[in-house]
Amino acid sequence: MIAKDSDNLSNSSLSAWRPGQGWLGVIPGKTSIKDAINGLGGTCETAEMANGFSFDFRDGLIRVTAIEQQATISKLWISGRLASAGIIPGSLKSAQNVFSNLLRVGRDPFNADIYESEGVRLAAASGSDDGDLVWIEFLPV
């Protein structure tokens, strides 16, 4: 089942997030493409990638991808702009409270700092130690 907006950060279960748990009820590597699409609202824009497909929801602020002809989704991407709706943490420090062991691994083409921990990758605006979340990805474990 896919969670709704009401399943937001105030949900106590989030403080105990574990790798492989996914987000919004979508578990990369486990949730089928069909279930992910239905759960995220049903309506989406589809585009082809070199090795798979992407499905965009909410005007492109949420995306799931499926690669290499697998029936399950390979990644869930969420824009930092949805932090204001309480769907994801709003800043690096609040993300560190939810996802343990985040380590900086590089930067994205917009110079946002990329942090990773098992099952999650996120980018935070780089101009301060507690930059806004720019995007977050949930990955298979």
Place this chain on the structure above:
Amino acid sequence: MLQLSETSFADSPADNKQAQFSPGTPDQLREEGELCGRPRSIERKDGSAENKKPLTEAQQFEKKQGVTVETKDGKYVYILKLNGQDKELLTTDANAKGLEKAEAELAKLKRDKIAELDKVFKVSFSTDGEDILNQWVQKNDCSWERGGMIKARSPNLAELSGVEAALYKAQPSQMSKDGSQGVKFYFLTANYYKDDVALAYHIQQDKNNRQAIYFEPGANEGKPITEKDADRMNMHQLYSIEAVTHHELMHNAQQNLNWDTPREKEKWARKLGWLPYEDPNTHETKWMFTGKKDELYRRDQDHCKDSFKWCACGKHGGLENDKGANVAAVKDAKQYTLDQVRDLAQVKPATRYFVNPLEMFAEGGMKYRINEKRRQELLQDSPRLYDAVKEHDQQEVAMRYGKDTAGTPNYIRSVSGVLVKNTAEARAEVQAFEDRIRKVEKKK
């Protein structure tokens, strides 16, 4: 005459002077990401301190202030080389007291210019000694740690002039997405990434939640202020301060037009021949670049300390060797130089700096806006890039300055780069320019 380009950073006055004051040869820098990237293989080649002659007081003054100091009739004349002309700012006695007096006068000019740019464009500038943030340092095991606090300095008059030249042609890209304020320009006294060579970075959100541009230490030393100056001084292989500012403001435009979502980014990237690909191991989105015969190239590295290489790849993104077989490592893949990839590209990059679609687009935008000559070069060299950049630019202009009741944008960008009212005459001027270039290209 004292000129930075002749003496300040030279290992040996007999060597090629233009290469000496740049951190690495210009070709290498443009290849590996001088502007916004983090090149791996380039070391600064401006020589060690031991090799340099100590700077005279006047030379130190030139380096700090960005003006040329010439001695005429026993006096120091302070010259700003701007827009293809020598602008004499003031004259003082040719001694330390004269330099002191000049510094005070230039400080006043700077203050006035900063106030003017704030008023006209809503932009602001870092001040001397201002804290920015702690430096990033990459360790040998590829992990990262914070280093010391990076302090800012205020811009000198040359930098303010270069930024100003860009702002007149780049507007409205200096504004934040909500239109409430302009970007802040920071001038760093230590590199943003330790040991990395770059000129500048666009920052989505600075310490005060403002969109910003960081100029790296030494990025503007000895550089032409505008592209016109670059042509005049035969230094067009270097980025002028104006060009760097344009490039970074294009990134600001990208942020304002929602390139932070994969959907928007890919929409523009596809117009330039870039295709997204998800690495099946890491699930990172990477980019493949399309060649004229639909062959594909990808830029990658095996280790964080390796330099990036352009490699052949298959239609699913996997690296390929010279026999077309899949290989796992960059070192085993068929490799290309960036010039080869640029020549083979379906959509030719505007410059040699095209490490990803964002940078290729920013370079195209820089050439589109900077002046008629550069816009002509862009249209001649890469009409598809020109069209994409023009569409993007018009979208941003319409977003900021609106459309009339019939849905026609109120403003368009003239051939010179300045925004003008969207009249029939203005449109005809642009059309005539484009028709002329396209016709010539067709005949070739």
